[in-house]
Amino acid sequence: MRIKTNRYLAITIASAGLLFSLLIFLIVKCFPFLVHSTIYYCQSALGSINLQTLPRNLNLLPLAVVVFIVGSVGFKLLMTVVQLLLVKQKITNTESLRKYPQLERLIKNLGLEGSVKVFTNNQPLAFCFGFVAPKIYLSSKMLSIISEQELHGVLEHEKHHLESKDNFTMMLAQLLESTFPFVPLISELVRNYRTEREIAADQAAMRAIDKQHVVSALRKLLVHEYDSLAFIPALASTDTLETRVNVLTHSTAFYAKYSLYAFGVSVISLGLLLFLALTPVQAVEYHRNGMDGVMACLDNQQCATTCSENSGRQTNMNSVPIINASMPVSPVRYSSY
Numbered sequence: 001m002r003i004k005t006n007r008y009l010a011i012t013i014a015s016a017g018l019l020f021s022l023l024i025f026l027i028v029k030c031f032p033f034l035v036h037s038t039i040y041y042c043q044s045a046l047g048s049i050n051l052q053t054l055p056r057n058l059n060l061l062p063l064a065v066v067v068f069i070v071g072s073v074g075f076k077l078l079m080t081v082v083q084l085l086l087v088k089q090k091i092t093n094t095e096s097l098r099k100y101p102q103l104e105r106l107i108k109n110l111g112l113e114g115s116v117k118v119f120t121n122n123q124p125l126a127f128c129f130g131f132v133a134p135k136i137y138l139s140s141k142m143l144s145i146i147s148e149q150e151l152h153g154v155l156e157h158e159k160h161h162l163e164s165k166d167n168f169t170m171m172l173a174q175l176l177e178s179t180f181p182f183v184p185l186i187s188e189l190v191r192n193y194r195t196e197r198e199i200a201a202d203q204a205a206m207r208a209i210d211k212q213h214v215v216s217a218l219r220k221l222l223v224h225e226y227d228s229l230a231f232i233p234a235l236a237s238t239d240t241l242e243t244r245v246n247v248l249t250h251s252t253a254f255y256a257k258y259s260l261y262a263f264g265v266s267v268i269s270l271g272l273l274l275f276l277a278l279t280p281v282q283a284v285e286y287h288r289n290g291m292d293g294v295m296a297c298l299d300n301q302q303c304a305t306t307c308s309e310n311s312g313r314q315t316n317m318n319s320v321p322i323i324n325a326s327m328p329v330s331p332v333r334y335s336s337y
Contacts, residue, residue, distance in 0.1 A: 012169055016176045023179070026276055069182065076178035087129060091119040091137050102148045103138070106155055112136065115162065116155070118143065124224055126154050128167040136162060150217040153205040157214070160204035166197050185258065185266035192256035195240045199247055199254050206248070215248050 095118045097104050107116050121139035124146075128134050136158040146154065161167060173190045180186055205214045222241055247254050 012172050012176070016172060019176065019180060022273055022277060026273060030276070072181050073179050076181060077175070080174060080178055090121060091117065091129065093120045094118060095120060095140060100143055102151065103143065106148075106152055110155055110159060112155065112159060124221055126158055128158055128161045131168055131171065134162060134165075134167050145220055146217055147213070149209055149213040150220075153209050153214040153217055156205035156208045157201045160201040161197070164197070164200075166201075170194065170197075180269075182269045183266045184262040188258050188262050191239065192258075195243055196254060196256070198240045199244055202244055202248060211248060215245065218245050218248070 097107070097116070097118060100118065103116070103118070107113060116136045116138065118138050118140060122141050123139060124142040125137070125139040126142050127137055129137055136155070138154070142154070143151070170190075170193075173193060177186050177190050202214055202218075218241060222245065243254065246252065
């Protein structure tokens with residue numbers, strides 16, 4: 001079996017790498033501000049802003065935002081893992097291929113020896129699953145409702161997914177979608193990508209057999225209900241079936257659709273992330289005379305050195321942790337200038 005070049009996999013990996021790098025950079029940059037109860041802001045960085053009017057627990061706001069984002073991401077990732085485990089449990093009850101001589105013959109003709117498994121299930125399912133050694137999984141119900149020609153089309157369809165590594169690409173895209181729920185454009189990209197890959201697999205099947213057999217197999221699947229398999233390429237993907245039947249029967253092109261809402265929210269979210277990443281501010285931890293805090297200074301060593309020296313000088317003069325070069329925002333006493 002040959003492996004096809006999948007440009008979508010390269011694009012997905014590159015996008016995931018950039019977004020994950022940006023997220024990790026922001027976490028590392030902002031982490032000191034989230035774990036300290038006292039934050040000093042350099043006056044040279046804030047200029048004329050009146051910090052006396054800011055809430056005393058201002059540092060809890062970014063903490064709440066981070067907790068919300070991490071909680072949302074964690075919940076989505078957990079649900080993805082649960083779905084994967086459910087699929088793995090679903091395919092454990094396998095059957096011998098000898099029960100299906102037509103299937104054995106097609107497997108041999110298509111060069112899929114060792115790449116096809118049959119499992120007992122009352123839903124007509126066909127999908128690729130596995131990441132180290134992916135295989136094609138067919139349910140017993142699927143084999144009972146389709147003809148030999150339709151089965152040939154199903155195998156050609158799944159073979160295309162297998163050769164293109166679509167299962168790995170889809171899983172990576174799902175992980176990206178779960179990690180960035182505040183960028184809804186990713187969800188629409190994943191949905192359109194899934195539809196496009198299913199149509200490409202249908203077209204690969206039609207190059208091997210008559211179109212009518214591919215369409216008839218899809219029509220048989222439309223009348224059944226299915227569990228969600230959004231994270232793996234499946235013949236009976238519920239959110240793509242109707243679109244694919246229309247494309248095949250009317251020979252129309254598929255055009256990806258995106259909403260203005262998703263585009264606008266995504267631009268704002270990514271813009272905010274880039275703004276935080278590019279803001280020339282660094283966190284300098286402050287530990288002296290039993291006091292613990294962090295200073296927000298301009299992103300240069302001179303500012304941090306000046307703040308540190310002034311804080312030490314002021315601390316030696318009195319016990320109030322206020323310095324001339326910086327002002328606190330958090331549950332501490334404020335200076336009276």
